[in-house]
Amino acid sequence: MVGEAEQKKRRRSTNYPLAFKRQLAQQACDESVSVAQLALQHGLNTNMLFRWRRQLRAGLLDTTAQFLPVALAAEPKALPGVGAGGAGSIEIQLGQAKVCIRGAPDPATLALVLQGLRP
Known part of the structure; x- marks a missing residue:
């Protein structure tokens, strides 16, 4: 047994x-x-x-590849016709691929982009 x-x-x-x-x-x-x-x-x-x-x-x-390097750009100058906090950009580079997001994307779009970067 x-x-x-x-x-x-x-x-x-x-x-x-x-x-x-x-x-x-x-x-x-x-x-x-x-x-x-x-x-x-x-x-x-x-x-x-x-x-x-x-x-x-x-x-x-x-x-x-546990940590990725992060580079912070200097504070961008205000663009004409754009209010405070309205201008910005995010750049993500993984190997040869590069994703650039300019402006103020809505959270759902940003979530989709970040999910697409997962292996």
């Missing part, structure tokens, strides 16, 4: 070190490597290895 009870317990998910995930994901990116074989060699589910590969390609397994 004890053996059956142990079998019915759910197996806990393992938290693998980031370096381990990155190493296997890099190997999985190699076209000459079988992802299924690589997963089998390390006792992993193939889908997990595919997920890590997607995360690597999206930059989520890169430890150096």
Whole structure:
């Protein structure tokens, strides 16, 4: 009876070190490597290895990209015909992509833009 009870317990998910995930994901990116074989060699589910590969390609397994640099521009001079607080801009640059928002966007538009930046 004890053996059956142990079998019915759910197996806990393992938290693998980031370096381990990155190493296997890099190997999985190699076209000459079988992802299924690589997963089998390390006792992993193939889908997990595919997920890590997607995360690597999206930059989520890169430890150096945890914080992005922020540059604050000097206070812009008032533009003619624009009231106080009406002029402004936001620039977000990720790799080669650059998003510029000028003026005063409504919160819903800004939320859509920021959601689009998520990997």
